Amino acid sequence: xxxxxxQEEINERIAILKRFKALLEEQRKKFNDYLKVLELQGSEIxxxxxxxxxxxxxxxxxxxxxxxxxxxxxxxxENLYRDKVAMFDAxxxxxxxxxxxxxxxxxxxxxxxxxxNRELLAVQMAKITATRTNLNNPYRNTRTVYAAQQHTGSMxxxxx
Numbered sequence: 403x404x405x406x407x408x409q410e411e412i413n414e415r416i417a418i419l420k421r422f423k424a425l426l427e428e429q430r431k432k433f434n435d436y437l438k439v440l441e442l443q444g445s446e447i448x449x450x451x452x453x454x455x456x457x458x459x460x461x462x463x464x465x466x467x468x469x470x471x472x473x474x475x476x477x478x479x480e481n482l483y484r485d486k487v488a489m490f491d492a493x494x495x496x497x498x499x500x501x502x503x504x505x506x507x508x509x510x511x512x513x514x515x516x517x518x519n520r521e522l523l524a525v526q527m528a529k530i531t532a533t534r535t536n537l538n539n540p541y542r543n544t545r546t547v548y549a550a551q552q553h554t555g556s557m558x559x560x561x562x
Contacts, residue, residue, distance in 0.1 A: 415486055419498075422483045425476050426501040432472065433508040436465045440515040447522040455523075 407415075443458035483498070 418479070418482055418486055422476075422479045423498060423501065425472065425479055426498065426505065429469065429472050429476060430501060430505055430508060432465060432469050433505065433512060436462070436469065437508065437512050437515060439465060440512065440519055444515065444519050444522060447519060447526055450526055450529075 439458055439462050443455065443462065446454040446458055
């Protein structure tokens, strides 16, 4: 059954398609940025540079927040795309299937890199904990910092 569309409906579908494609491309760019940050963070973890790790973590939190807010927009747009445009774009001429495949691949890379960073961080934390427990504190068993080794006498002189 051939369905005739008005120019208004065609324009609406084109606008939906363009917006959805732009959102997916933006999400792909953000995932690429996130992957780069994770890779840099991995090298900083290996160097044990605490300041750089903290900076990368802050940047990572911002990117994840942006991705989450972008995802809130993409989900309704994808539903709209599926309802109005997908049935007329069965050949995949819009490039949406390719974008979705790229996104899935990027998400997998991000998850792998994130897991590797967590493992590196756990190793570094174990090293720091081992170093900390091996530190010998000479004042650990004294009451004050100024107390010297306490000698107690065993003999008392009673001569006067």
